[in-house]
Amino acid sequence: MGATSGAVWGRGEQQDFRSRVRGTLLGAAVGDALGAPVHQLTLEAIREEHGGTGLTDLAPGHGGRGAVSHLTQLTLFSLDGLIRAQVRRDTGAWHPPTDLHRAYRRWAATQRDWGPDERRKEDGWLAREEWLYARRSPTRALLLGLGDDTMGTLDAPKNPGDPGGEAAARSAPFGLLVGWEPQLVMQLAVECAAQTHGHPLAYLTAGAYAVVVHALARGENLDGAVQRALALLAARPGQQPVTDALQHALGAVRQGMPTPARVEELAGDGTAEGTLAAAVYCALVGEDVRHGLLLAVNHGGPSGTAGAMTGGLLGALHGETALPPAWLAELEGRPTMLVLADDFAMEMTQGPALHGPAGSSPGWLARYPRG
Known part of the structure; x- marks a missing residue:
């Protein structure tokens, strides 16, 4: 299915895929904007500030309601990097982890204290979006991991002691490579996570999350998607805590009404696998x-x-139309996200027609340069 596998897309398939791409990107951003103002607060503190039932709506954070954090910024650059990787396939120089590293370095450049405008034409359109230059509490691991040209790899990962979930949180776009086999989706997500978070729990969780999204984007249900991730995890060294966490999440569904205590217990100490669970x-x-x-x-x-x-x-799972309209209306950067999501869907379904070997669409290559 999809341009990467040579399949032909029908109109209905294209529309469904575009809805799921939009849904994934906007859904992750809305969840980020909703949770960022209360991130790491105790439940008591959340209820004290927002009432006895806790947070029920978008709250001010990072200067306004609907503002996103660095997690969404990086997710956008993940999608941008994947488009750029597909565009580069025509050149014969195809190594997606390198393209993703370049994309993450473009994000890191937005987080510097700028003097003269050093943005370059070959950075493409996303890196020129002014709103993405806001610093939204990026962590030390991210800034250190992307602080120089050296790309972290599984053999020589960056920040091998950090098991946090940030690398996983930016990995949903890998799951949108619906024309790829699931094991390749996992491998790419794992390799790209190690660029900033080299702890096995961090990069294996990123791989598992990408595989779950991949199955959902292909139309599977969530339980089946998790089972697919578990099957692929089984062969990976160091996977047991991630496997246990996912199985714990499936088991918790049968334990009665959901409560904040159950969510908190699954999340544990906030490492990647607990957050995914x-x-x-x-x-x-x-x-x-x-x-x-x-x-x-x-x-x-x-x-x-x-x-x-x-x-x-x-x-x-549900596509764009299932997301709460009122929250989408206040979401920071929504127009950018819609353009990026639709460009990704077009690249995945119509890529060769957009930029074939002869470079048939200069406009597309100006937006997503091969350099």
């Missing part, structure tokens, strides 16, 4: 997208990361 649980038990996202952020753990990952799952 919490996200899977919230996506499984949520009555609808709004309910699932509110579950994902109302607890004393990594609310922003869990919200973003839950939103990515629910958006891939």
Whole structure:
């Protein structure tokens, strides 16, 4: 299915895929914007600030309602890097991890204190979006991992002691490579996570999350998608804590009504695999997208990361139209996200027609340069 496998897309398939791409990107961003203002607050502190039922709506954070964090910024650059990688296939110089590293370095450049404008034409259009230059609490691991030209790899990873979930939270776009085999999706997500988060729990969780999104984007249900990730994890060294966390999430679904305590217990100490478990649980038990996202952020753990990952799952599962319209209306950067999502969907379904070997569309190559 898709340009990467040589299949022909029907109009209905294209529309469904575009809806799921939009849903994944917007869902992750809405979850991020919802959870960021209460990230790492205790449940008591959340209720003290927002009332006895906790957070029920977007709240001011990073200067306004609907503002996103660095997690969404990086997710956008993941999608941009994947488009650029596809465009470069025509050149014969195709190594997607390198293209993703370049994309993440373009994000890192937005986080510097700029003097003269050093942005370059070959950076493409996304790197010229002014709103992405806001610093939204990027962590030390991200800034260090992307602080020089050296790309972290599985053999020589950056920040091998950091098991956090940030690399996983930016990995939903890998799951949108629906023309790829699931094991290749996992491998790419794992390799790209190691560029900033070289702990096995961090990069294996990123791979598992990408595979779950991949199955959802192909039309599978969430339980089946998790089973697919578990099967692929089985052969990976160091995978047992990630496998245990996902199985714990599936088991928790049968333990009665969802509560903040159960979400917090799944999230554990906020490392990557626990955050993914919490996200899977919230996506499984949520009555609808709004309910699932509110579950994902109302607890004393990594609310922003869990919200973003839950939103990515629910958006891939249900598509754009299932997301709460009122929250989308206030979402920072939504026009940019829609353009990027639609460009990705076009590249995946019509890539050769857009930029074939002769470079038939200079406009497309100006937006997504091969350099």
